[in-house]
Amino acid sequence: MTKKNIGGLSDYIVLKEEKEVIFYLHNPYPDCLAIPEIMKARFPDDYKSIVTSDLDEFKKYRGQV
Known part of the structure; x- marks a missing residue:
């Protein structure tokens, strides 16, 4: 069994x-850049992050998808 990193x-x-993309970043900076x-x-221009x-x-x- 392999462990999946989140x-x-x-x-x-x-x-x-909703035209949204949800990112999980434990420490958002600098990855969020x-x-x-x-x-x-x-993604299309009308999607927001x-x-x-x-x-x-x-x-x-994740449970909603």
């Missing part, structure tokens, strides 16, 4: 109806 710029949740580039490359450092909140969003 967090980092590769771990995000897309809420299509790369988010605008990721958003521009991977949200950064959380609260793992429980992130897991709550």
